[in-house]
Amino acid sequence: MARWFLLTLVLMVPGLAASEEVVLGLSSDQVSITTSFDGDEILIFGAVKREEPIPTGPPLEVVITVAGPSDPITVWRKARKFGIWVNSDAVEVDLAPSFYAVASSGPLNSVLSNTEDLRYKITVDRAIRSVGAPSGIEDTMSFTDALIRIRENAGLYQNLENAVAVDQQTLFRTAIEMPANLTEGNYATRIFLTRDGQVISDYETVIDVRKVGLERWLFTLSRQQPLLYGLMSLAIAIAAGWGASAAFRLMRNG
Protein backbone atom coordinates (compact mmCIF):
# COMPACT_ATOMS: atom_id res chain seq x y z
CA MET A 1 0.00 0.00 0.00
CA ALA A 2 1.38 3.34 -0.98
CA ARG A 3 1.42 5.48 2.06
CA TRP A 4 2.46 9.04 2.32
CA PHE A 5 4.73 9.85 5.12
CA LEU A 6 4.69 13.54 5.45
CA LEU A 7 6.46 15.03 8.35
CA THR A 8 5.01 18.38 9.02
CA LEU A 9 6.39 20.45 11.76
CA VAL A 10 4.21 23.42 12.26
CA LEU A 11 5.35 26.24 14.40
CA MET A 12 2.65 28.10 16.12
CA VAL A 13 2.63 31.85 16.24
CA PRO A 14 3.60 32.68 19.81
CA GLY A 15 0.55 33.40 21.89
CA LEU A 16 0.34 36.27 24.29
CA ALA A 17 -0.57 34.75 27.62
CA ALA A 18 0.65 31.18 27.32
CA SER A 19 4.20 30.63 28.39
CA GLU A 20 4.16 26.99 27.25
CA GLU A 21 3.19 26.18 23.69
CA VAL A 22 2.80 23.09 21.53
CA VAL A 23 5.06 22.29 18.61
CA LEU A 24 3.41 19.44 16.76
CA GLY A 25 4.31 16.71 14.35
CA LEU A 26 2.16 14.09 12.66
CA SER A 27 3.40 10.91 11.02
CA SER A 28 1.05 11.80 8.22
CA ASP A 29 -1.44 14.62 7.82
CA GLN A 30 -3.33 12.72 5.17
CA VAL A 31 -5.05 9.33 5.25
CA SER A 32 -5.64 7.95 1.76
CA ILE A 33 -8.50 5.50 1.42
CA THR A 34 -7.49 3.15 -1.37
CA THR A 35 -9.21 -0.06 -2.47
CA SER A 36 -7.07 -2.08 -0.08
CA PHE A 37 -7.53 0.36 2.83
CA ASP A 38 -7.62 -1.58 6.07
CA GLY A 39 -7.29 1.06 8.73
CA ASP A 40 -4.28 3.17 9.54
CA GLU A 41 -2.23 4.27 12.48
CA ILE A 42 -1.49 7.92 12.96
CA LEU A 43 1.48 8.91 15.06
CA ILE A 44 1.01 12.23 16.79
CA PHE A 45 4.09 13.69 18.46
CA GLY A 46 5.36 17.05 19.49
CA ALA A 47 7.23 19.17 21.94
CA VAL A 48 6.43 21.90 24.39
CA LYS A 49 8.16 25.16 23.64
CA ARG A 50 8.86 27.47 26.52
CA GLU A 51 10.96 30.56 27.13
CA GLU A 52 11.29 30.04 30.90
CA PRO A 53 12.44 27.10 33.02
CA ILE A 54 9.91 24.31 33.66
CA PRO A 55 7.46 25.60 36.25
CA THR A 56 7.41 23.82 39.56
CA GLY A 57 4.24 22.32 40.96
CA PRO A 58 1.91 19.79 39.31
CA PRO A 59 3.48 18.10 36.25
CA LEU A 60 2.57 18.86 32.68
CA GLU A 61 -0.10 16.58 31.21
CA VAL A 62 -1.21 16.19 27.60
CA VAL A 63 -4.65 15.39 26.19
CA ILE A 64 -5.05 14.71 22.45
CA THR A 65 -8.39 14.37 20.62
CA VAL A 66 -9.07 13.33 17.05
CA ALA A 67 -12.62 13.90 15.79
CA GLY A 68 -14.15 12.83 12.49
CA PRO A 69 -16.86 14.80 10.71
CA SER A 70 -20.07 15.14 12.74
CA ASP A 71 -23.52 14.16 11.55
CA PRO A 72 -26.99 14.12 13.06
CA ILE A 73 -28.11 10.62 14.01
CA THR A 74 -31.23 8.92 15.31
CA VAL A 75 -30.95 6.46 18.17
CA TRP A 76 -33.81 3.96 18.32
CA ARG A 77 -34.82 1.85 21.26
CA LYS A 78 -36.71 -1.39 20.78
CA ALA A 79 -39.60 -2.34 23.00
CA ARG A 80 -41.87 -5.34 23.12
CA LYS A 81 -45.26 -4.66 21.55
CA PHE A 82 -47.81 -7.36 20.77
CA GLY A 83 -45.16 -9.98 21.44
CA ILE A 84 -42.61 -8.71 18.97
CA TRP A 85 -39.63 -6.39 19.35
CA VAL A 86 -40.08 -3.17 17.46
CA ASN A 87 -38.38 0.24 17.38
CA SER A 88 -40.51 2.35 19.63
CA ASP A 89 -38.67 5.37 21.03
CA ALA A 90 -36.24 7.54 19.14
CA VAL A 91 -33.94 10.31 20.24
CA GLU A 92 -32.40 12.60 17.68
CA VAL A 93 -28.77 13.39 18.41
CA ASP A 94 -28.01 16.67 16.69
CA LEU A 95 -24.34 16.14 16.06
CA ALA A 96 -22.23 13.10 16.76
CA PRO A 97 -18.72 12.65 15.39
CA SER A 98 -18.29 9.63 13.13
CA PHE A 99 -14.95 8.97 14.81
CA TYR A 100 -13.63 10.20 18.13
CA ALA A 101 -10.50 9.35 20.03
CA VAL A 102 -9.28 10.89 23.28
CA ALA A 103 -5.76 10.05 24.37
CA SER A 104 -4.35 11.37 27.63
CA SER A 105 -1.13 11.10 29.57
CA GLY A 106 -2.93 10.00 32.73
CA PRO A 107 -6.41 9.11 33.96
CA LEU A 108 -8.68 11.68 32.35
CA ASN A 109 -10.43 12.77 35.52
CA SER A 110 -7.10 13.66 37.10
CA VAL A 111 -5.47 15.43 34.17
CA LEU A 112 -8.56 17.42 33.24
CA SER A 113 -11.05 19.21 35.45
CA ASN A 114 -14.75 18.96 34.75
CA THR A 115 -15.12 22.64 33.98
CA GLU A 116 -12.29 22.56 31.45
CA ASP A 117 -13.81 19.46 29.86
CA LEU A 118 -17.09 21.31 29.56
CA ARG A 119 -15.40 24.36 28.13
CA TYR A 120 -13.34 22.61 25.48
CA LYS A 121 -15.74 19.66 24.93
CA ILE A 122 -13.00 17.09 25.26
CA THR A 123 -14.56 13.78 26.35
CA VAL A 124 -16.93 11.90 24.03
CA ASP A 125 -19.96 12.72 26.19
CA ARG A 126 -19.25 16.42 25.75
CA ALA A 127 -18.42 16.15 22.06
CA ILE A 128 -21.86 14.78 21.28
CA ARG A 129 -24.48 17.47 21.06
CA SER A 130 -27.99 16.46 21.91
CA VAL A 131 -30.74 18.89 22.67
CA GLY A 132 -33.90 17.87 20.87
CA ALA A 133 -35.20 15.00 22.96
CA PRO A 134 -38.92 14.51 22.36
CA SER A 135 -41.19 14.96 25.34
CA GLY A 136 -42.26 11.72 26.94
CA ILE A 137 -38.77 10.25 27.02
CA GLU A 138 -37.18 10.92 30.39
CA ASP A 139 -34.04 8.85 30.14
CA THR A 140 -32.40 10.71 27.24
CA MET A 141 -29.04 9.88 28.74
CA SER A 142 -29.47 6.18 28.10
CA PHE A 143 -29.82 6.92 24.37
CA THR A 144 -26.58 8.87 24.13
CA ASP A 145 -24.91 6.22 26.31
CA ALA A 146 -26.10 3.60 23.82
CA LEU A 147 -24.70 5.62 20.92
CA ILE A 148 -21.32 5.80 22.63
CA ARG A 149 -21.43 2.11 23.57
CA ILE A 150 -22.26 0.96 20.02
CA ARG A 151 -19.55 3.12 18.48
CA GLU A 152 -17.01 2.11 21.12
CA ASN A 153 -17.63 -1.54 20.27
CA ALA A 154 -17.08 -0.71 16.61
CA GLY A 155 -13.73 0.94 17.46
CA LEU A 156 -15.03 4.31 16.34
CA TYR A 157 -14.95 5.91 19.75
CA GLN A 158 -11.78 5.38 21.71
CA ASN A 159 -10.91 6.40 25.21
CA LEU A 160 -7.16 5.97 25.53
CA GLU A 161 -6.08 6.85 29.07
CA ASN A 162 -2.34 6.76 29.84
CA ALA A 163 -1.72 6.46 26.11
CA VAL A 164 0.29 9.67 25.69
CA ALA A 165 3.93 9.35 26.71
CA VAL A 166 5.45 12.55 28.10
CA ASP A 167 9.24 12.89 28.52
CA GLN A 168 10.87 15.54 30.66
CA GLN A 169 7.60 17.51 30.56
CA THR A 170 8.66 18.52 27.06
CA LEU A 171 8.30 15.74 24.50
CA PHE A 172 5.06 13.84 24.00
CA ARG A 173 3.79 11.21 21.57
CA THR A 174 0.87 8.89 21.02
CA ALA A 175 -0.48 6.58 18.31
CA ILE A 176 -4.12 6.58 17.24
CA GLU A 177 -5.57 3.58 15.49
CA MET A 178 -7.99 4.52 12.70
CA PRO A 179 -10.45 1.69 11.90
CA ALA A 180 -11.15 0.43 8.37
CA ASN A 181 -14.67 1.82 8.19
CA LEU A 182 -13.68 5.49 8.17
CA THR A 183 -15.78 8.16 6.57
CA GLU A 184 -14.24 10.88 4.46
CA GLY A 185 -13.61 14.33 5.77
CA ASN A 186 -11.43 16.58 7.87
CA TYR A 187 -10.44 15.01 11.15
CA ALA A 188 -9.90 17.79 13.66
CA THR A 189 -6.93 17.05 15.89
CA ARG A 190 -6.58 19.00 19.12
CA ILE A 191 -3.77 18.97 21.66
CA PHE A 192 -4.26 20.35 25.15
CA LEU A 193 -1.52 20.97 27.70
CA THR A 194 -2.81 20.88 31.23
CA ARG A 195 -1.43 21.50 34.69
CA ASP A 196 -3.49 20.67 37.73
CA GLY A 197 -6.52 19.99 35.56
CA GLN A 198 -6.37 23.43 33.92
CA VAL A 199 -5.76 23.84 30.20
CA ILE A 200 -2.73 26.09 29.78
CA SER A 201 -2.33 25.82 26.04
CA ASP A 202 -4.13 24.24 23.12
CA TYR A 203 -3.33 23.63 19.50
CA GLU A 204 -5.45 22.49 16.58
CA THR A 205 -4.66 20.91 13.24
CA VAL A 206 -6.45 18.77 10.65
CA ILE A 207 -5.87 15.27 9.34
CA ASP A 208 -7.30 14.94 5.87
CA VAL A 209 -9.06 11.61 5.22
CA ARG A 210 -9.80 11.16 1.51
CA LYS A 211 -10.71 8.48 -0.95
CA VAL A 212 -8.13 8.31 -3.74
CA GLY A 213 -7.73 6.62 -7.12
CA LEU A 214 -10.46 4.20 -8.14
CA GLU A 215 -12.41 4.79 -4.94
CA ARG A 216 -12.46 8.53 -5.58
CA TRP A 217 -13.46 8.07 -9.22
CA LEU A 218 -16.34 5.68 -8.51
CA PHE A 219 -17.65 7.75 -5.65
CA THR A 220 -17.63 10.95 -7.72
CA LEU A 221 -19.21 9.22 -10.69
CA SER A 222 -22.02 7.77 -8.55
CA ARG A 223 -22.86 11.24 -7.25
CA GLN A 224 -22.41 13.33 -10.38
CA GLN A 225 -23.48 10.93 -13.14
CA PRO A 226 -25.87 8.56 -11.34
CA LEU A 227 -27.60 7.35 -14.49
CA LEU A 228 -24.31 6.58 -16.20
CA TYR A 229 -23.09 4.89 -13.03
CA GLY A 230 -26.26 2.79 -12.81
CA LEU A 231 -26.03 1.78 -16.47
CA MET A 232 -22.37 0.91 -15.99
CA SER A 233 -23.27 -1.30 -13.02
CA LEU A 234 -25.88 -3.07 -15.13
CA ALA A 235 -23.49 -3.49 -18.06
CA ILE A 236 -20.91 -5.07 -15.78
CA ALA A 237 -23.55 -7.36 -14.31
CA ILE A 238 -24.79 -8.50 -17.73
CA ALA A 239 -21.24 -8.96 -19.03
CA ALA A 240 -20.26 -11.01 -15.98
CA GLY A 241 -23.38 -13.14 -16.29
CA TRP A 242 -22.78 -13.78 -19.97
CA GLY A 243 -19.05 -14.38 -19.43
CA ALA A 244 -19.61 -16.99 -16.75
CA SER A 245 -22.23 -18.72 -18.87
CA ALA A 246 -19.97 -18.82 -21.93
CA ALA A 247 -16.99 -20.00 -19.88
CA PHE A 248 -19.03 -22.81 -18.40
CA ARG A 249 -20.24 -23.95 -21.77
CA LEU A 250 -16.67 -24.06 -23.07
CA MET A 251 -15.61 -26.02 -20.04
CA ARG A 252 -18.38 -28.57 -20.42
CA ASN A 253 -17.89 -28.98 -24.15
CA GLY A 254 -14.15 -29.13 -24.17
Place this chain on the structure above:
Amino acid sequence: MQVYLPIAEVSVNAFLLFGLGGLVGILSGMFGVGGGFLMTPLLFFIGIPPAVAVATEANQIVASSFSGVLAHFRRQTVDLKMGLVLLVGGLIGAAVGVVVFNYLKSLGQVDLLVRLCYVMFLGIVGGLMFIESLNAIRKSRKAGGAPVATRRQRSWVHALPFKMRFRTSGLYISVIPPIGVGILVGILAAIMGVGGGFIMVPAMIYILGMPTKVVVGTSLFQIIFVTAFTTLLHATTNFTVDIVLAVLLLVGGVVGAQIGTQIGLRMKAEQLRILLALMVLVVCGKLAMDLLLQPTELYTLGAPGGH
Protein backbone atom coordinates in the same frame (compact mmCIF):
# COMPACT_ATOMS: atom_id res chain seq x y z
CA MET B 1 -7.84 -9.79 1.42
CA GLN B 2 -9.64 -6.70 2.64
CA VAL B 3 -11.37 -4.41 0.18
CA TYR B 4 -12.71 -0.96 0.97
CA LEU B 5 -16.12 -0.36 -0.60
CA PRO B 6 -16.41 3.20 -1.95
CA ILE B 7 -20.16 3.68 -1.47
CA ALA B 8 -20.80 1.51 1.59
CA GLU B 9 -17.67 3.04 3.23
CA VAL B 10 -16.71 -0.15 5.01
CA SER B 11 -13.86 -2.57 4.56
CA VAL B 12 -14.76 -6.22 4.02
CA ASN B 13 -13.04 -9.49 3.18
CA ALA B 14 -13.21 -10.16 -0.57
CA PHE B 15 -13.19 -13.96 -0.21
CA LEU B 16 -16.12 -13.84 2.18
CA LEU B 17 -18.07 -11.97 -0.49
CA PHE B 18 -17.02 -14.45 -3.22
CA GLY B 19 -18.27 -17.24 -0.99
CA LEU B 20 -21.59 -15.60 -0.20
CA GLY B 21 -22.11 -14.77 -3.86
CA GLY B 22 -21.36 -18.34 -4.90
CA LEU B 23 -23.67 -19.89 -2.35
CA VAL B 24 -26.58 -17.65 -3.23
CA GLY B 25 -25.79 -18.10 -6.94
CA ILE B 26 -26.15 -21.88 -6.66
CA LEU B 27 -29.55 -21.49 -5.02
CA SER B 28 -30.53 -18.94 -7.64
CA GLY B 29 -29.70 -21.29 -10.51
CA MET B 30 -31.37 -24.26 -8.86
CA PHE B 31 -34.65 -22.67 -7.93
CA GLY B 32 -35.02 -19.67 -10.22
CA VAL B 33 -35.11 -17.30 -7.30
CA GLY B 34 -32.90 -14.23 -7.40
CA GLY B 35 -31.60 -15.07 -3.95
CA GLY B 36 -32.16 -11.53 -2.68
CA PHE B 37 -34.25 -12.72 0.23
CA LEU B 38 -31.19 -14.64 1.46
CA MET B 39 -28.40 -12.29 0.41
CA THR B 40 -29.85 -9.03 1.72
CA PRO B 41 -30.04 -10.25 5.37
CA LEU B 42 -26.57 -11.81 5.01
CA LEU B 43 -25.16 -8.46 3.87
CA PHE B 44 -26.77 -6.71 6.86
CA PHE B 45 -25.09 -9.30 9.03
CA ILE B 46 -21.55 -8.59 7.74
CA GLY B 47 -22.04 -4.87 8.36
CA ILE B 48 -23.08 -3.40 5.02
CA PRO B 49 -25.50 -0.47 5.56
CA PRO B 50 -29.07 -1.70 4.77
CA ALA B 51 -29.75 0.87 2.04
CA VAL B 52 -26.56 -0.08 0.19
CA ALA B 53 -27.22 -3.79 0.69
CA VAL B 54 -30.71 -3.63 -0.83
CA ALA B 55 -29.66 -1.56 -3.85
CA THR B 56 -26.47 -3.47 -4.60
CA GLU B 57 -28.24 -6.77 -4.20
CA ALA B 58 -30.61 -5.79 -7.01
CA ASN B 59 -27.61 -5.25 -9.28
CA GLN B 60 -26.07 -8.57 -8.33
CA ILE B 61 -29.34 -10.40 -9.01
CA VAL B 62 -29.26 -9.02 -12.57
CA ALA B 63 -25.92 -10.76 -13.09
CA SER B 64 -26.76 -14.13 -11.56
CA SER B 65 -30.20 -14.23 -13.21
CA PHE B 66 -28.67 -13.40 -16.60
CA SER B 67 -26.10 -16.12 -16.17
CA GLY B 68 -28.83 -18.55 -15.12
CA VAL B 69 -31.29 -17.65 -17.85
CA LEU B 70 -28.71 -18.25 -20.60
CA ALA B 71 -28.34 -21.83 -19.44
CA HIS B 72 -32.13 -22.17 -19.52
CA PHE B 73 -32.37 -20.60 -23.00
CA ARG B 74 -30.03 -23.27 -24.34
CA ARG B 75 -32.29 -25.95 -22.91
CA GLN B 76 -35.36 -24.13 -24.15
CA THR B 77 -36.90 -23.99 -20.72
CA VAL B 78 -37.86 -20.31 -20.95
CA ASP B 79 -41.41 -19.35 -21.90
CA LEU B 80 -40.64 -15.98 -23.51
CA LYS B 81 -44.24 -15.08 -24.17
CA MET B 82 -45.26 -15.80 -20.59
CA GLY B 83 -42.16 -13.95 -19.37
CA LEU B 84 -43.11 -10.82 -21.27
CA VAL B 85 -46.70 -10.91 -20.02
CA LEU B 86 -45.43 -11.30 -16.44
CA LEU B 87 -42.94 -8.49 -17.03
CA VAL B 88 -45.67 -6.05 -18.06
CA GLY B 89 -47.39 -6.75 -14.74
CA GLY B 90 -44.07 -6.70 -12.90
CA LEU B 91 -43.06 -3.22 -14.03
CA ILE B 92 -46.51 -1.80 -13.22
CA GLY B 93 -46.29 -3.49 -9.82
CA ALA B 94 -42.78 -2.19 -9.14
CA ALA B 95 -43.86 1.37 -9.86
CA VAL B 96 -46.89 0.98 -7.56
CA GLY B 97 -44.65 -0.67 -4.97
CA VAL B 98 -42.27 2.30 -4.87
CA VAL B 99 -45.21 4.62 -4.22
CA VAL B 100 -46.51 2.32 -1.46
CA PHE B 101 -43.02 2.09 0.01
CA ASN B 102 -42.62 5.86 0.19
CA TYR B 103 -46.06 6.18 1.74
CA LEU B 104 -45.17 3.64 4.44
CA LYS B 105 -41.90 5.45 5.01
CA SER B 106 -43.78 8.65 5.74
CA LEU B 107 -45.88 6.74 8.28
CA GLY B 108 -42.76 5.34 9.98
CA GLN B 109 -41.90 1.77 10.94
CA VAL B 110 -41.17 0.77 7.37
CA ASP B 111 -38.40 -1.49 8.63
CA LEU B 112 -40.82 -3.47 10.78
CA LEU B 113 -43.32 -3.72 7.95
CA VAL B 114 -40.69 -5.12 5.61
CA ARG B 115 -39.76 -7.72 8.21
CA LEU B 116 -43.38 -8.68 8.84
CA CYS B 117 -43.91 -8.95 5.08
CA TYR B 118 -40.95 -11.31 4.90
CA VAL B 119 -42.11 -13.50 7.76
CA MET B 120 -45.67 -13.67 6.48
CA PHE B 121 -44.92 -14.39 2.83
CA LEU B 122 -42.00 -16.69 3.44
CA GLY B 123 -44.09 -18.59 5.99
CA ILE B 124 -47.14 -18.99 3.76
CA VAL B 125 -45.22 -19.78 0.58
CA GLY B 126 -42.76 -22.11 2.29
CA GLY B 127 -45.44 -23.94 4.26
CA LEU B 128 -47.75 -24.47 1.30
CA MET B 129 -44.97 -25.64 -0.97
CA PHE B 130 -43.60 -27.98 1.65
CA ILE B 131 -46.96 -29.69 2.22
CA GLU B 132 -47.75 -29.86 -1.49
CA SER B 133 -44.44 -31.36 -2.54
CA LEU B 134 -44.49 -33.82 0.33
CA ASN B 135 -47.89 -35.02 -0.86
CA ALA B 136 -46.64 -35.21 -4.44
CA ILE B 137 -43.67 -37.31 -3.42
CA ARG B 138 -45.89 -39.64 -1.40
CA LYS B 139 -48.32 -39.99 -4.28
CA SER B 140 -45.62 -40.76 -6.80
CA ARG B 141 -44.19 -43.40 -4.47
CA LYS B 142 -47.60 -45.05 -4.16
CA ALA B 143 -48.09 -45.01 -7.90
CA GLY B 144 -44.76 -46.78 -8.31
CA GLY B 145 -42.84 -43.74 -9.52
CA ALA B 146 -45.24 -42.89 -12.32
CA PRO B 147 -45.39 -39.16 -13.14
CA VAL B 148 -48.31 -37.37 -11.57
CA ALA B 149 -50.56 -35.34 -13.81
CA THR B 150 -52.16 -32.97 -11.37
CA ARG B 151 -51.67 -29.66 -13.08
CA ARG B 152 -54.35 -29.91 -15.76
CA GLN B 153 -57.09 -28.99 -13.36
CA ARG B 154 -59.76 -26.62 -14.55
CA SER B 155 -60.20 -23.76 -12.15
CA TRP B 156 -61.30 -20.14 -12.13
CA VAL B 157 -58.07 -19.31 -13.97
CA HIS B 158 -59.41 -21.02 -17.08
CA ALA B 159 -62.76 -19.24 -17.05
CA LEU B 160 -61.41 -15.74 -17.70
CA PRO B 161 -61.44 -13.90 -21.07
CA PHE B 162 -58.47 -12.69 -23.24
CA LYS B 163 -57.08 -16.16 -23.72
CA MET B 164 -53.61 -16.62 -25.11
CA ARG B 165 -51.65 -19.69 -26.10
CA PHE B 166 -48.36 -20.22 -24.28
CA ARG B 167 -46.72 -22.95 -26.33
CA THR B 168 -43.63 -23.58 -24.21
CA SER B 169 -45.72 -24.01 -21.08
CA GLY B 170 -48.39 -25.93 -22.93
CA LEU B 171 -51.06 -23.59 -21.60
CA TYR B 172 -54.06 -21.84 -23.12
CA ILE B 173 -55.16 -19.36 -20.48
CA SER B 174 -56.31 -15.80 -20.04
CA VAL B 175 -53.58 -13.11 -19.74
CA ILE B 176 -55.30 -11.63 -16.67
CA PRO B 177 -53.85 -14.05 -14.08
CA PRO B 178 -50.22 -13.72 -15.31
CA ILE B 179 -50.46 -9.92 -15.35
CA GLY B 180 -52.06 -10.02 -11.91
CA VAL B 181 -49.29 -12.25 -10.58
CA GLY B 182 -46.73 -9.91 -12.16
CA ILE B 183 -48.25 -6.86 -10.48
CA LEU B 184 -48.48 -8.54 -7.08
CA VAL B 185 -44.88 -9.75 -7.26
CA GLY B 186 -43.71 -6.36 -8.52
CA ILE B 187 -45.31 -4.57 -5.56
CA LEU B 188 -43.85 -7.00 -3.04
CA ALA B 189 -40.47 -6.92 -4.76
CA ALA B 190 -40.28 -3.14 -4.51
CA ILE B 191 -41.37 -3.11 -0.87
CA MET B 192 -39.18 -5.98 0.24
CA GLY B 193 -36.20 -5.08 -1.93
CA VAL B 194 -35.90 -8.46 -3.63
CA GLY B 195 -36.41 -9.90 -7.11
CA GLY B 196 -39.52 -11.70 -5.94
CA GLY B 197 -38.65 -15.13 -7.34
CA PHE B 198 -39.64 -16.92 -4.18
CA ILE B 199 -43.20 -15.64 -4.62
CA MET B 200 -43.16 -15.81 -8.42
CA VAL B 201 -42.10 -19.47 -8.64
CA PRO B 202 -44.89 -20.88 -6.48
CA ALA B 203 -47.42 -18.51 -8.06
CA MET B 204 -46.49 -19.80 -11.51
CA ILE B 205 -46.75 -23.41 -10.41
CA TYR B 206 -49.92 -23.24 -8.34
CA ILE B 207 -51.93 -20.36 -9.80
CA LEU B 208 -50.93 -20.50 -13.48
CA GLY B 209 -50.28 -24.24 -13.55
CA MET B 210 -46.99 -23.98 -15.42
CA PRO B 211 -44.64 -26.99 -15.52
CA THR B 212 -41.83 -26.66 -12.96
CA LYS B 213 -39.04 -27.02 -15.55
CA VAL B 214 -40.26 -23.95 -17.48
CA VAL B 215 -41.04 -21.97 -14.34
CA VAL B 216 -37.42 -21.49 -13.26
CA GLY B 217 -36.14 -20.10 -16.57
CA THR B 218 -39.16 -17.88 -17.08
CA SER B 219 -38.94 -16.50 -13.55
CA LEU B 220 -35.24 -15.68 -14.04
CA PHE B 221 -36.02 -13.99 -17.36
CA GLN B 222 -38.58 -11.72 -15.73
CA ILE B 223 -36.44 -11.02 -12.66
CA ILE B 224 -33.59 -9.63 -14.80
CA PHE B 225 -35.76 -6.77 -16.01
CA VAL B 226 -37.45 -5.97 -12.72
CA THR B 227 -34.13 -5.88 -10.81
CA ALA B 228 -32.40 -3.87 -13.56
CA PHE B 229 -35.21 -1.32 -13.22
CA THR B 230 -34.80 -1.31 -9.43
CA THR B 231 -31.01 -0.89 -9.71
CA LEU B 232 -31.39 2.17 -11.91
CA LEU B 233 -33.98 3.65 -9.55
CA HIS B 234 -31.70 3.18 -6.54
CA ALA B 235 -28.61 4.45 -8.38
CA THR B 236 -30.30 7.65 -9.50
CA THR B 237 -32.38 8.49 -6.42
CA ASN B 238 -30.52 7.15 -3.39
CA PHE B 239 -26.94 6.77 -4.75
CA THR B 240 -26.68 3.49 -2.88
CA VAL B 241 -25.46 1.03 -5.53
CA ASP B 242 -21.93 -0.05 -4.61
CA ILE B 243 -20.32 -1.27 -7.78
CA VAL B 244 -17.28 -2.77 -6.06
CA LEU B 245 -19.49 -4.77 -3.71
CA ALA B 246 -21.65 -5.85 -6.66
CA VAL B 247 -18.65 -7.04 -8.69
CA LEU B 248 -17.29 -9.06 -5.76
CA LEU B 249 -20.67 -10.68 -5.17
CA LEU B 250 -21.43 -11.38 -8.80
CA VAL B 251 -18.09 -13.05 -9.54
CA GLY B 252 -19.14 -15.74 -7.09
CA GLY B 253 -22.78 -15.42 -8.05
CA VAL B 254 -22.52 -16.07 -11.79
CA VAL B 255 -20.34 -19.14 -11.29
CA GLY B 256 -22.72 -20.40 -8.62
CA ALA B 257 -25.73 -19.85 -10.88
CA GLN B 258 -24.19 -22.08 -13.56
CA ILE B 259 -23.49 -24.85 -11.08
CA GLY B 260 -26.95 -24.45 -9.59
CA THR B 261 -28.64 -24.74 -12.99
CA GLN B 262 -26.84 -28.02 -13.67
CA ILE B 263 -27.85 -29.40 -10.27
CA GLY B 264 -31.41 -28.22 -10.78
CA LEU B 265 -31.78 -29.96 -14.14
CA ARG B 266 -30.70 -33.28 -12.62
CA MET B 267 -33.19 -33.19 -9.78
CA LYS B 268 -36.81 -34.20 -9.74
CA ALA B 269 -39.33 -31.37 -9.65
CA GLU B 270 -40.76 -32.50 -6.30
CA GLN B 271 -37.33 -32.69 -4.70
CA LEU B 272 -36.49 -29.24 -6.03
CA ARG B 273 -39.68 -27.79 -4.61
CA ILE B 274 -39.31 -29.41 -1.22
CA LEU B 275 -35.76 -28.05 -0.92
CA LEU B 276 -36.84 -24.55 -1.87
CA ALA B 277 -39.71 -24.82 0.62
CA LEU B 278 -37.33 -25.87 3.41
CA MET B 279 -34.95 -23.04 2.63
CA VAL B 280 -37.74 -20.48 2.61
CA LEU B 281 -38.99 -21.81 5.96
CA VAL B 282 -35.52 -21.60 7.54
CA VAL B 283 -35.12 -17.93 6.54
CA CYS B 284 -38.65 -17.24 7.74
CA GLY B 285 -37.89 -18.90 11.08
CA LYS B 286 -34.73 -16.86 11.54
CA LEU B 287 -36.53 -13.58 10.83
CA ALA B 288 -39.41 -14.52 13.12
CA MET B 289 -36.95 -15.31 15.94
CA ASP B 290 -35.36 -11.87 15.53
CA LEU B 291 -38.76 -10.31 16.08
CA LEU B 292 -39.78 -12.55 18.97
CA LEU B 293 -36.63 -12.87 21.05
CA GLN B 294 -35.21 -10.03 23.09
CA PRO B 295 -32.23 -8.55 21.20
CA THR B 296 -28.94 -8.22 23.08
CA GLU B 297 -28.63 -4.57 22.02
CA LEU B 298 -31.92 -2.75 22.42
CA TYR B 299 -30.63 0.37 20.74
CA THR B 300 -29.86 0.87 17.08
CA LEU B 301 -28.43 3.81 15.17
CA GLY B 302 -30.24 5.17 12.16
CA ALA B 303 -30.11 7.99 9.71
CA PRO B 304 -32.02 11.03 10.91
CA GLY B 305 -35.51 11.71 9.64
CA GLY B 306 -36.29 8.03 9.29
CA HIS B 307 -39.32 8.15 11.53
